[in-house]
Amino acid sequence: MKRVYKGNNNVFWSSLISLSLSLFLLFFLLHLSKRGIYIQFGTPPPWSGHTIISAILILIATISISRMIKVRQLKYFVIALGLVIVIIISLAFLLINPPGETKYTRITSPDNKTKYLVVETGAGRLYRLSDSGMYMTFVTPIRTDDGYLPFADNAYKIEWLSSNHFILHYAFNRDSPYKDYREITVHLE
Known part of the structure; x- marks a missing residue:
C-alpha cells in the first residue's frame, strides 16, 4: 500500500496535533452553540466572534491536512474545499445578520x-x-x-x-x- 505522506516526521506530527486540536475546538464550539452560548468580541454584532473562531479553526484544519498530504492535486483539493466551507459559513452568517438591517x-x-x-x-x-x-x-x-x-x-x-x-x-x-x-x-x- 502506498503511503500518502513521506517526509519530515516533525511536520507530520505537528500537523496531526494542530488538526486534532482544531477539530476538538470546532466540536466544542458546536456544543456551546447547541446550548445557546456564543463567544463574542464585544457587542454588537452577536456571535461574530463565534463565527470568526470557527472559520479560523477550519482554516487551521485545512492547512494541517494539506501539510500531511504529499499528492499535489489532492492537497489543492483539500485547500479549495476548506476555503469553500469558510465562504459558505461567512455567507450564511451575513444572510442571518445583514449588516445594515440588524x-x-x-x-x-x-x-x-x-x-x-x-x-x-x-x-x-x-x-x-x-x-x-x-x-x-x-x-x-x-x-x-x-x-x-x-x-x-x-x-x-x-x-x-x-x-x-x-x-x-x-x-x-x-x-x-x-x-x-x-x-x-x-x-x-
Missing part, C-alpha cells in the same frame, strides 16, 4: 449588575451578556408581526422584578405599536 438594543438592569442584548433582524432574540463580555447566552425569541422591530422603534417597556427577573412588554406590530402589546416574562437563575 438592529441592536442594550438593556441594563436597574442595579447595573446584569446586561442584556436584543438582536432584531425581522425576528428578535434576547441574550444575556456575561459579566466579562466574552460570551452571551440565548434567553428567548421575540415574535412580532411582519418583521416589525419594536426595540429599535423604542416601543417597549420593562417591568423589573429583580436583575434576573423582569417582564418585557413590546409592541407586536407597527400599525398599532401602542395598542397591541405582547409580554415575555424572563426569570433567570
Whole structure:
C-alpha cells in the first residue's frame, strides 16, 4: 500500500496535533452553540466572534491536512474545499445578520449588575451578556408581526422584578405599536 505522506516526521506530527486540536475546538464550539452560548468580541454584532473562531479553526484544519498530504492535486483539493466551507459559513452568517438591517438594543438592569442584548433582524432574540463580555447566552425569541422591530422603534417597556427577573412588554406590530402589546416574562437563575 502506498503511503500518502513521506517526509519530515516533525511536520507530520505537528500537523496531526494542530488538526486534532482544531477539530476538538470546532466540536466544542458546536456544543456551546447547541446550548445557546456564543463567544463574542464585544457587542454588537452577536456571535461574530463565534463565527470568526470557527472559520479560523477550519482554516487551521485545512492547512494541517494539506501539510500531511504529499499528492499535489489532492492537497489543492483539500485547500479549495476548506476555503469553500469558510465562504459558505461567512455567507450564511451575513444572510442571518445583514449588516445594515440588524438592529441592536442594550438593556441594563436597574442595579447595573446584569446586561442584556436584543438582536432584531425581522425576528428578535434576547441574550444575556456575561459579566466579562466574552460570551452571551440565548434567553428567548421575540415574535412580532411582519418583521416589525419594536426595540429599535423604542416601543417597549420593562417591568423589573429583580436583575434576573423582569417582564418585557413590546409592541407586536407597527400599525398599532401602542395598542397591541405582547409580554415575555424572563426569570433567570
